[in-house]
Amino acid sequence: MSPAQQTAVNAQEDQGACSTMGARYGSPAHTRCMMQQQERRDQEHLLFLEQARINSELALNAQKMRESRDRQDDD
Known part of the structure; x- marks a missing residue:
């Protein structure tokens, strides 16, 4: 759905x-409503974006932890 179509639906x-x-x-x-x-x-929308940011940060942190653990295992 295009942004214009979504705006019309909203x-x-x-x-x-x-x-x-x-x-x-x-x-x-009506205007206030x-x-x-x-x-x-x-x-x-802001809450959705914030949750996506948090999820991305968590995934990045988990990846860094795995990489750190793998480096320690190699030593």
Whole structure:
């Protein structure tokens, strides 16, 4: 899915969520709701990126430990 298509899907989902919560399209409540939906999505993305960074760091540390242990075994 292209970024533009994903943006359109997100907007539709957000519209539905805000309508379900009773925020009428074009109202200040609807605008706030849409912003909150975007902030939620942004936070989820940041959490995903942070978890990926942590996983990468853990894998790198494990690899370094294995290499260090292998060097000690060779000595």
